[in-house]
Amino acid sequence: MTRVLRWICDPDKLEAIEGDLAELYGNARSWRYARDVVSLCVRQPRTAIRSLAAAVVVLVLVGPIGPPTHYTVHAADPAGEFALEIHDGQAIAATLDGAPVPERDLRQTGDTLIIRGGDHGADFYIAIKPEGGIKWYPRHSVLR
């Protein structure tokens, strides 16, 4: 707790505050000690800035700023357009040139998705990136 206090407290006030805590409690730790440390922490002017910084760190690590969990990718290459609906890193639906791909033709192993027959009858390989988005080798156009 005193580490938190040292981090939050203005350095020019810290000596007196730590001295007061030592005078009041010595090495003993009680609920009164905890109450006083918490009360000192929450009332420091630097608390607002430091709390905001801590909140941003927490949000980046575990919060909504992380990779999207559900999204749709629309992409195109010389062979045509396609779209993927991805949930928690798993492809749950796909279209090729606007036509839905049957579920049985979607095969995913790890971050590699295979659309069976999606490349002029051959398998179409797509990598789903953990941070969101996809990567693939463009299919060639079909001469008609």
Place this chain on the structure above:
Amino acid sequence: MKKRLAGFEELVLLATASLGEEAYGVTVQQRLEAETGSAVALGAVYAVLDRLQRKGYVRSAWGEATPQRGGRRKRMFHVTAPGLTALRAMGRIRSRLAQPIPKHA
């Protein structure tokens, strides 16, 4: 515009004034707890003392360091002239408000 004293500010200022040269965080907290009979957090005392200092009602200076404090200095607080004026003004207001309520027939 006059700077007003909030309720707890007045108590902290009174405790500081009554402690004279011995006013610092611990003694102010203990004085308040003894007189009010309820727990007072050290953080609340320092927050109010800092506010009173910004208002110009107290000033602080480094005091002695003792082994009991792990060699750390005390931050001593002294009530300034404007602080004493504010306390007297609050005292006058309290005295007027505390006049006996007239008895009704």
